[in-house]
Amino acid sequence: MSQHIFIVEDDPNIRNIVSAYFKKEQFTLTMVDNAEEAWELSRSGQPDMWILDIMLPGMDGYELCKKIRQESDVPIIIISAKDEEVDKILGLELGSDDYLTKPFSPRELVARVKRLFKRVELYQSHKNEQKNQQFSSGGLIVELTNRRVFWHDEEIEVTAKEFELLKSLIQNQNRAFSREELLTLIWGEDYFGSDRAVDDLVKRLRKKIDGLPIETVWGYGYRFRNDDGDHQ
Incomplete structure (x- = not known):
C-alpha cells in the first residue's frame, strides 16, 4: 500500500504541480484547500504525512499543526512564503518536522518527504527493537534494554557480570558455551584469570x-x- 499524504494548500497551481510529482512517485494524495476541511477528513483516518501551507483561509497552518500534534506523531512538513527565522522556529516548536520556504522545487519537496519517511521508518524500527529486547523462559524474564531480571514476577538484583552471563546464555538458548567462550564474552579477550570465575558467577546466579x-x-x-521454545 502506498503512503498517504494530506496536502493542505490553497494555491491551485501549486496543488497541481505538486500532485503531478507525488503521483509519479506512487504516493496516494488527498489535496485540500483549507484547514477545516482537512481536519474533518482526518477524523476518518490519519494520513501517513501532512504537508501544510501556513497562509490559509480561516484556520492557518500553524493552528492545524498544533491540533494534529495534540493527537498524533504523524510527520508534518510546513511550506510557507514566510522566510523569517521566527516563523521557522514557531513551526518547529509547534511540532512540524521540516519547513520549506516558497518558492520551492517540487523535486526538493519530494526528496524531503522521502527522507522524512525514511527517518520515521528507522525510528520505528529502533523503537520496536528496543521494545522487543526481552527474553523469557518459564518464570524468568530478562529485560535486555533495562537490564532487569525477574523470576516469577519478583525482581532479582544482579551484578553487571551476572547480567552479562545471563544475557549471553539466554540469547543463545540450548547452545553449550565453553568456559573459555564465556570468559571472553564477559571479561573480554585480555582477561587472563582462571576460568573458575565463570563457575563462581554461575554459582552466584543459581543461589539468587x-x-x-x-x-x-x-x-x-x-x-x-x-x-518449550518460550522466548522472544
Whole structure:
C-alpha cells in the first residue's frame, strides 16, 4: 500500500504541480484547500504525512499543526512564503518536522518527504527493537534494554557480570558455551584469570534464582536449557 499524504494548500497551481510529482512517485494524495476541511477528513483516518501551507483561509497552518500534534506523531512538513527565522522556529516548536520556504522545487519537496519517511521508518524500527529486547523462559524474564531480571514476577538484583552471563546464555538458548567462550564474552579477550570465575558467577546466579535453568555441560561449560521454545 502506498503512503498517504494530506496536502493542505490553497494555491491551485501549486496543488497541481505538486500532485503531478507525488503521483509519479506512487504516493496516494488527498489535496485540500483549507484547514477545516482537512481536519474533518482526518477524523476518518490519519494520513501517513501532512504537508501544510501556513497562509490559509480561516484556520492557518500553524493552528492545524498544533491540533494534529495534540493527537498524533504523524510527520508534518510546513511550506510557507514566510522566510523569517521566527516563523521557522514557531513551526518547529509547534511540532512540524521540516519547513520549506516558497518558492520551492517540487523535486526538493519530494526528496524531503522521502527522507522524512525514511527517518520515521528507522525510528520505528529502533523503537520496536528496543521494545522487543526481552527474553523469557518459564518464570524468568530478562529485560535486555533495562537490564532487569525477574523470576516469577519478583525482581532479582544482579551484578553487571551476572547480567552479562545471563544475557549471553539466554540469547543463545540450548547452545553449550565453553568456559573459555564465556570468559571472553564477559571479561573480554585480555582477561587472563582462571576460568573458575565463570563457575563462581554461575554459582552466584543459581543461589539468587532457585531453579534457574542453566545446565552444567560437564568438562566443557554451560547452557541455558529451554525445551518449550518460550522466548522472544
